[in-house]
Amino acid sequence: MSQSVEEIVSGLAAVAKSFHARGWLVGTSGNLSAVVQREPLQIAMSPSGVDKGELRPDQLLSIDEHAHVVGQHGGKPSDESLLHIRIVKERGAGAVLHTHSIWNTILSDVYAADGGIKIEGYEMLKGLQGVRTHEHAEWLPIVENSQDMPALAGTIGETLNKQPAAHGFLLRRHGLYSWGENLAQAKRHIEILEFLLETIGRTLHIREHGI
């Protein structure tokens, strides 16, 4: 890894503060992680139940591939740690971010019956890693929400396998997951997907009425 643990955890805290200000992590919702070490896997993970607008670097937990806390720490890892670990494994991600925004919540429900949202024709898509043109069609899968985390991790693993080009997915009435090779890329992906979801949501308000 090119970054020290200190840089990783302070980076996660900075992203948490920025996203909380945008209203994407309110009420202690959402969570953030970054890989500290690959072999054996060690991940810096936001703790459960903490105000993301005030997350301090020393509150980040280290977890292993079974979501067990490494070393001594009073905090409890997020319930969704298994999802982060699965994404890290399936995609080789270096960072995973999960946001609860108004628009991702709404669209994850409006398009649930379609199983996902096709996002096509926007210049912003070019900011997704590997995308070269606005003519790209991004499929953002929607997965039914569940409190059974091992089962949900399994469903997400299958979804990622079926959609190898996807840069993120939605949990229905729950939120958005995205990731990247490193934290900066993961942050970029979240900002882009949130932008596109809000654009689509606000366009629905207009388009439904025949413009």
Next chain:
Amino acid sequence: MSQSVEEIVSGLAAVAKSFHARGWLVGTSGNLSAVVQREPLQIAMSPSGVDKGELRPDQLLSIDEHAHVVGQHGGKPSDESLLHIRIVKERGAGAVLHTHSIWNTILSDVYAADGGIKIEGYEMLKGLQGVRTHEHAEWLPIVENSQDMPALAGTIGETLNKQPAAHGFLLRRHGLYSWGENLAQAKRHIEILEFLLETIGRTLHIREHGI
């Protein structure tokens, strides 16, 4: 109490600043309180008519269970102090927060005839104390607004008794009340309820038209 009075009042000022920035306490609206002592009851309460974006810890008042100011202080307690005291007594709350947001104002009116709003199926609900699953159905009662504070405190007492599981309530065309065991939990509850009300409000814009 585990926190000092200094910590409590500086915590209230920080929440006031944060909520004012979000537009939930503009124009000196809304108010905030936290229990300093249970026996006899003493509550730190925001004063009437102060800009919440600039609330200083030394401006917080101490009031007793009759909403009378304890000690010497030039400020006047909020008219709604009786409501805070009633909530503290009925729920054993350690902190009570009251916000005026655009969306809570709108929905408190749109759903007034139903007597409340059923909020169901959202992951964000899990952030409410004691809720374990997104399948939870939260009933957010709506109480008709009034300037007769003792009468309104009585109505709210009855509402809280009838709805022992409610984490908050709306005053019609007025605002949202929520609370928690401590200030952090009360802040979390407000952020969650405001998020869900905005989500429902924006979904109404879309859903009315047949998507």
Next chain:
Amino acid sequence: MSQSVEEIVSGLAAVAKSFHARGWLVGTSGNLSAVVQREPLQIAMSPSGVDKGELRPDQLLSIDEHAHVVGQHGGKPSDESLLHIRIVKERGAGAVLHTHSIWNTILSDVYAADGGIKIEGYEMLKGLQGVRTHEHAEWLPIVENSQDMPALAGTIGETLNKQPAAHGFLLRRHGLYSWGENLAQAKRHIEILEFLLETIGRTLHIREHGI
């Protein structure tokens, strides 16, 4: 006056920064003033063409009752200084604020044919000076926009005379004016009226469709 000139101009700069952040003074739009001295009248006035997010106290101009700059200063007073002076005289105001927000622009046009907007039944109205109950009906007059400032000042004078209880008015497709005995009260009035206009505007989105 109870405040020094230094306090007044730094207060105006702080309000400008806060309102610019909310998007109410973007693109050098809007203007702010406060009375420094009554006899003869001297007003601290924001200069024309300055970015309100970066307004420095030393950029505020002193103008007399004819909108002429008092003393030596390189800045040019806002074209709308005559409107501020008229409001100060008609209402005895200590501060006058003028914002360009998205919602005040939209509603000033949507309700133009009615000559104003009746705002009634909202708790937020209680924050307007002298209002004791949410049952208050505030009439917010809408005046047709014009570039002829002396004529517009005359029309505004008449409007204020006809509506002695009004706490503000709209210029059509232009913006909101409000005022107060001092800057804090004027800021409170703007925040309240902007809140109510946004509430009414967003309710229109829903109500038109029969909820």
Next chain:
Amino acid sequence: MSQSVEEIVSGLAAVAKSFHARGWLVGTSGNLSAVVQREPLQIAMSPSGVDKGELRPDQLLSIDEHAHVVGQHGGKPSDESLLHIRIVKERGAGAVLHTHSIWNTILSDVYAADGGIKIEGYEMLKGLQGVRTHEHAEWLPIVENSQDMPALAGTIGETLNKQPAAHGFLLRRHGLYSWGENLAQAKRHIEILEFLLETIGRTLHIREHGI
């Protein structure tokens, strides 16, 4: 030039931070430039792929009229540098700004078939350089998006020639370009055009339904 290179690049970084906070440059989108020297042409240009909320003055690149980097610098100029250069040449601009906002993205699509958007009757128009009255009609051309930058630069050159009074243009489903004699004026133009696009977009939500 009246400003030093240091002032220009720190000014660009400050505008980037401000616009990122408003959500107009998220996900490394958008770009900013300012002329450092006219003969031969040298432009300070934001690099490709950088988080605009954290853009540092030393990250700005110097490019010549062929969009080649001048001097030694590890960064890569934005793909859209050719568009900035064309605008500088056609308009004699001292600064060019390009934003990706929700509303400019939506309206660039909704009005694409019209080839542009007529914006008329708003006081905010007076903030555009040379406009003296709200009765001004601004034509904001919409150009079809493309990844062929030399071709797109040609199309933009033709559009600017055909519309000599235009203060900006939209790329369809992509974003807004505006400019000014200097950075302050370019920033003002972007803030005004973004304001007007959001106003028109939100009015569409209402107007479609017969108010």
